[in-house]
Amino acid sequence: MSQKTLDKTYEPKNVEEKWSAFWLSSGVNTPELPSKKPSFSMVIPPPNITGALHLGHALNSTLQDVLARYKRMKGFNVLWLPGIDHAGIATQNVVERKLAEEGLDRHRVGREEFIKRVWKWKEESGGTIIKQLKRLGASCDWTRLRFTMDDGLSKAVREVFARLYCEGLIYRGDYIINWCPRCDTALSDLEVQFEETGGKLYYMEYPLKEPVAGITSLVVATTRPETMLGDTAVAVNPDDDRYKALIGKAVIRLPLTGRDIPVIGDSAVSMEFGTGAVKITPAHDFNDFEMARRHDLPAIRVMGLNAIMNENAGEFMGLDRFKARKKVVEGLEKLGLLKKVEDYKIMLGACYRCSTVVEPTLSKQWFVKVGPLAGPAIKAVEDNETKFIPKGWENTYFEWMRNIRDWCISRQIWWGHRIPAWHCKDGHVTVAAVDPVKCSTCGSRHIEQDPDVLDTWFSSALWPFSTLGWPNETEELKAFYPTSTLSTSFDIIFFWVARMMMMGKHFMGAAPFSDVYIHALIRDAQGQKMSKSKGNVIDPLVMMEKYGTDAFRFTLAVLAAQGRDIKLAEERIAGYRNFCNKIWNLARFTLMNLEPGYTPGEEPAEESLGMADKWILTRRNACIAETSAAIEEYKFDEAARVLYRFVWHELCDWYVELSKQDLKGENGTDRKVGAAHVLIKAFKDTLKMLHPIMPFMTEELFSYLPLTLGEEGKSLMALPYPAPGRDYTHEAAQMENVMDLIRAVRNIRTDMNVPQDARTDCICFSKDARLREVIKENEKHIKQLAKVRSLTISESGPHPKDSVSAIASGGVEVFVPLAEHIDFDVEAGRLRKELDKLTSEYEGVKKKLENPEFVNKAPAEVVEKEKARMEGIMEKRAKLEKGLDHIRNVRG
């Protein structure tokens, strides 16, 4: 297997499907139960059943997958539980649209038939996003796929509802709620999206029945004139001298209706805004509803749930609310009561599912009393039982939780968990987890189940424990609750995270996760939010197809800096596709340099390791430590960056080049064996470290390598993450010196326009005896990589004739004789530029060291460092000046 030749470029299509199938069949994604290993568990934020994979899913799933694979390699028993959300309103909308195509609607087919059709639709098209997640490589335990409408989860929903009801934390009542006239259902506050819209502020005059204190009328300002038909009072501030005489005395004859309404005083009314008098429509405005409760005012609904004016609207009955607005304004105008109209910016609330303008409406609904649940959920975060990453989001969480309002959970749709409450003819309510046969109050057997269903988020709130089998006491719950990490987007902190926290604390006694990682939002390259209407959407599936899934995943990981939006441009993905290819070719190189039939042997003796081997082993240790630390801290970008640098700029750029001679056997068998061993080891570990981010290609390449017994036939994620080994600090530093020397020569060659294929001599001076030895030992490398013909190294000497100089690290003076190429002007320019740089550095350090305050107050080590730095600068400066003198001399 080891001698299989690879294509010159990486072709993702040939390998991805194969490994997806392997992961599924090999069972690596499914945790052991019971297990002696420590647990690591996550629940996936269940995507909508109606959804298709978008960048947000792709990012979040990639990051979770990195965690899952990494933790498996670190020896954890990992459960990553996948699932889908039934998305009540959205799904119902989809199926209703299909019905409409057939010329039907849900009322005509009936509830039972409609639900049947939804399930049928779910079976046919509901699995799309799951397939797409698999395509992305998500290593979820697909054997535990859950759906919020499953029997088990439905049981949990009923249980929770019944218990909360018994505890008095669920109640039913007439309150004002957000109503979507298109979806025909109530919405929670969160399901309304506000947008600034250009509107008008209408000033309308309301005449008094009889003058009071010389006042004959009041002018009120409103953005919604049509609601005036339902006004039941006008409110003014009790401190407002203009109006306070009217409070409780004046009676307004409401225009267009003839009804009489009172003038009330309430300190919530602003004296500065508008006219200081505000109309009160309790049935169609949240504030007005609150005020009406304070003053015991009646509420009059003037439109039906379809947002069409009803019988209380008199002559306007039958008009849609926007038409009614026009007509009311016209009516007032005719009466001379419309005083003025101003342009005005208003925050208009719209249904987040269908964008229809919502109508605040008085209605009988079910609510969760959230206060008692929020307390413990807040405390869990205060006490660090749950941590947000980045921490800043905790403020957002607290802010909302501390100002939370009761949660309207009933929805007037058919698709969802039907509320487990039954009504008898006498209006008694029976709530039970299992279907009752009679009214619990009067014993009547004529009971009917409440027609409403629950908000989809109600079932999502139970997700971390309902998916593990609650209310049964399962092994899964014992092993995996509380879960370790929840990774999600900031925009559902309120919708979902906060509610899971409340339910988890209340029913399980423990917060549902210890870490909440909030990932960034993806925007387009210009920083705009992606949307279909703007046409700037990047389709993850297209990207995977075009550049390979691994390149796409790596891009997402490397851009996932904490606390910042991700601006994604397609070129980035192409760039990391190149990175994939680089790795692929590193594999090619590795395989091409192994003896036929090579089998991994014992760890070679230290003597058979070269300096380059020790250097790359040391760098490997650093890479392991840095990537692990980064992933543990959710710094996916850093992990990816470290790997990129290690693979490309250390392994490929240097180690591969430095190891070539050894691998060819130019330095004897021992070294050949040693180098082959180190190369394989470094490359295998690289694949392991890359695996969580790039699972497909790493599995593929690993399978080509000569494997040891424990590695055969296993997925990389079933193998241990590499552990750092011994650091060769000295050798590594010496190697770096040599590398810098090579860079110095290359630099001279380029600056002097030495042709690529020309070889030059190189003369080095160093006072450091050990360093001279190191350079000598690496003569072959220097010759090969810096294109040097002959290398001489000595303690010091006269400036070699016609040569160009540079100072490499360790203070090594480097001379390259270039009789035929030398251009003294260019050379002088080079040296002077170096000298200028050095001089400004010199000035800075000098200033510091001459400042007694610095020398006295700064820590001794910092002062020492600066002194050492000064010495280095002085030394280098002297050498550069020597070089410049030399040029002056030879030119005369």
Added chain:
RNA sequence: GGGCGGAUAGCUCAGUCGGGAGAGCGCAGCCCUUACAAGGCUGAGGUCACAGGUUCGAUCCCUGUUCCGCCUACCA
């Protein structure tokens, strides 16, 4: 109205014990060198938004200003 975050190289961004400014991409020059042109080598480019303050010393800490995002809110 309140809150949060951002302003560092042409672009996108790293830079949490305050002590020599970094990466990727892009750009320029030279190269098809036996893993890779989806490549190699080399290089140019930044008063770290502005103004103060603390400090021996500030990209980093504090205050204010400007600009840009986002979240949230009952001035009709």
